[in-house]
Structures are given as structure tokens and as C-alpha cells.
Amino acid sequence: MMTDAVALLGILWIGLTLYTVLGGADFGAGVWHLVTGRKPGGPYDPARERDLLEHTIGPVWEANHVWLIFVITVFWTAFPSAFGAFAATMYIPLTIAALGIIGRGAAFAFRKATDVGWQFKAYGLAFGISSVLTPFVLGMIAGGVASGRVPPVIGAGDIIWAWTNPTSIYTGLLAVGSCAYLAAVYLSRDAEREGEPALAEAFRRRALGTGIGLGVVAFAGLAILRTDAPQLVHGITHRGLPIVLLSLVCGAVSLILLARRRLAAARVVAAATVGTLLWGWGAAQYPILLYPDLTIDRAAAYPTVLRTTLGVIAFSAVLLVPSIAWLLGMFQRREPAGE
Numbered sequence: 001m002m003t004d005a006v007a008l009l010g011i012l013w014i015g016l017t018l019y020t021v022l023g024g025a026d027f028g029a030g031v032w033h034l035v036t037g038r039k040p041g042g043p044y045d046p047a048r049e050r051d052l053l054e055h056t057i058g059p060v061w062e063a064n065h066v067w068l069i070f071v072i073t074v075f076w077t078a079f080p081s082a083f084g085a086f087a088a089t090m091y092i093p094l095t096i097a098a099l100g101i102i103g104r105g106a107a108f109a110f111r112k113a114t115d116v117g118w119q120f121k122a123y124g125l126a127f128g129i130s131s132v133l134t135p136f137v138l139g140m141i142a143g144g145v146a147s148g149r150v151p152p153v154i155g156a157g158d159i160i161w162a163w164t165n166p167t168s169i170y171t172g173l174l175a176v177g178s179c180a181y182l183a184a185v186y187l188s189r190d191a192e193r194e195g196e197p198a199l200a201e202a203f204r205r206r207a208l209g210t211g212i213g214l215g216v217v218a219f220a221g222l223a224i225l226r227t228d229a230p231q232l233v234h235g236i237t238h239r240g241l242p243i244v245l246l247s248l249v250c251g252a253v254s255l256i257l258l259a260r261r262r263l264a265a266a267r268v269v270a271a272a273t274v275g276t277l278l279w280g281w282g283a284a285q286y287p288i289l290l291y292p293d294l295t296i297d298r299a300a301a302y303p304t305v306l307r308t309t310l311g312v313i314a315f316s317a318v319l320l321v322p323s324i325a326w327l328l329g330m331f332q333r334r335e336p337a338g339e
Contacts, residue, residue: 015067026183029187135176184207
């Protein structure tokens with residue numbers, strides 16, 4: 001039954017998906033920035049690779065942190081009791097993630113503004129480390145919720161074990177791997193569009209290797225979930241199974257497209273792979289927000305609040321969605337020669 005609360009949860013999940021497939025690629029670009037070589041000698045200058053990474057991040061991907069703000073705002077407005085318990089249990093990793101987001105943004109900006117060698121390197125290192133740490137911690141938070149370690153009572157959760165458990169470490173690794181995979185796929189197409197065949201091939205190979213490794217980690221981690229999060233496994237193999245299977249198919253297709261150098265199509269399917277995996281988790285846990293028994297309807301705010309929130313989102317979407325689409329489309333166009 002489609003209630004106002006269910007509709008808002010769906011909108012929240014759409015926002016989370018957009019942050020994952022767009023903002024996640026932002027983090028992934030930082031991961032590749034961290035491991036990029038410093039000396040020429042290969043088929044292309046590493047400095048050109050960093051230039052491509054920074055050019056792509058600068059105008060578009062950094063803007064996608066707006067989706068995280070949107071998700072948090074809708075969460076606490078529409079489901080205040082669940083958000084209160086969640087924040088009370090996860091305030092330590094949430095603080096780390098916030099510092100990581102702020103730190104990577106500041107390091108990225110300061111790196112552009114300095115010509116002092118050691119500062120340039122230090123800011124680059126801070127940017128790269130933050131790009132790994134932040135998605136890892138966000139994935140750990142998701143693992144804590146999915147494994148039922150955020151009880152629906154404020155102050156009842158273990159503020160350390162809730163996000164340092166085996167499931168959280170597993171999902172943290174998946175998060176970093178997914179970000180690196182998405183970024184490599186996206187950047188392979190960006191490099192191709194910019195007329196950089198050597199760079200496009202390098203990122204294509206990285207995407208293939210990361211995608212295969214991510215699949216191995218995903219399957220190997222099921223053993224962890226069976227013992228550490230049995231209710232999640234039950235949900236994945238029942239209600240969430242069709243969506244999880246769709247994610248597996250999309251993952252295989254994305255690798256095939258990469259192998260055949262269909263880079264434009266690969267980026268769409270790669271985003272679908274990660275997005276459907278996220279929705280598989282949502283379906284597996286539905287209608288529970290927090291285990292063991294805090295459902296969507298029980299956690300929902302007053303009906304007036306829900307209706308008002310839906311109205312504000314609908315009005316805002318008329319302004320926001322076309323603007324974001326125009327921004328993304330504008331920076332995906334290839335500039336004419338000579339401009």
C-alpha cells in the first residue's frame with residue numbers, strides 16, 4: 001500500500017541512489033588520484049591523468065554531495081524516531097564521514113591554490129586518503145543498520161560495535177570498491193571523449209579489474225553475512241532476490257561492454273549495477289527501518305508533516321531536477337576545437 005510514509009521512503013532511497021552512483025564516483029576519482037603514478041614513462045603522462053581527474057571532479061561531481069544532505073534531511077523529517085536512534089548509535093562514524101567530506105573538499109581546493117611543492121603533495125595525499133576513508137565509513141554505517149545493530153531506542157546501541165562489526169567492514173570494502181569501479185568506468189568514457197585513447201584504455205582496464213575483484217569480494221562476503229546478519233540474508237534471498245539478481249546481470253553486462261569497449265553504454269549499466277544492489281538491500285529490509293520491529297508506519301512523523309514534506313519536495317524537484325540535468329549534460333559535451 002502506497003502511503004505518504006512509503007512514498008517518502010522511496011524518495012529518500014532515490015536520493016541515496018543518486019548519491020551512490022554520482023557522489024560515489026566522486027570518491028572513486030579520489031581513490032584513483034591517490035594511486036596515480038608520479039613519474040612519466042608509460043603510454044601517457046601521469047600528470048595528464050590527474051588533470052583529467054581534477055577536471056571531471058571540479059565542476060560536476062563535487063556538487064553531488066547535495067544528495068547526502070537531501071537524504072539526511074528527509075530521514076529526520078519524515079522518520080524522526082528512527083533518525084534519533086540511528087544518530088545516537090552512529091554519531092562517531094557520522095562525524096568521521098563528515099570530517100572526511102570536509103577535509104577532501106578543502107584539500108582539493110587548497111591544492112589548486114598552492115605552488116609550494118610539499119604543500120601540493122600533502123594536499124593531494126589528504127584528498128586521496130579522505131576519498132578512501134569516507135566511503136569506507138559510510139559503508140560501515142550501512143552495514144551496521146543492515147545487520148540490525150541500530151536498535152530503535154535512543155541510547156540502547158553499542159556505539160563502537162555497531163559500525164566495527166564483520167558486516168560493517170565487509171560493506172565498507174564493497175563501498176570503496178564500488179566507488180572505484182564507477183569512477184574508472186565513467187573516466188574511461190570521459191578520456192575517450194577528450195581524445196585521450198591511452199588514458200581511456202588505462203581506465204577501462206582498471207574498471208575491468210576492479211569490477212571482477214568487486215564481484216569476488218561480494219560473493220566471498222556472503223559467508224560473513226550468513227553468520228553475522230542472518231536476517232539480511234533471509235531478506236536478500238526472498239523479497240530482495242529479484243533485484244539482487246538484476247544487479248548481478250547488470251554487473252556481468254557492464255563487464256562485457258567494457259571488454260568490447262562500449263564505454264558510453266558501460267557507464268549506464270555500471271550505475272545500474274550499483275543502484276540495483278542498493279535497492280536490493282532496501283527490498284530485503286522492507287518494511288523494517290530498524291530491527292527488530294520499527295516499521296515505516298511506526299517510525300513516520302505526523303501525517304501533516306509527511307504531506308507538507310511531499311509537497312515541498314515536489315515543488316523543489318521542478319527547479320532542481322532540470323538544473324542538475326543541465327549541469328551534468330553541459331559538462332559531458334565535448335568542447336569544439338579551439339575553445
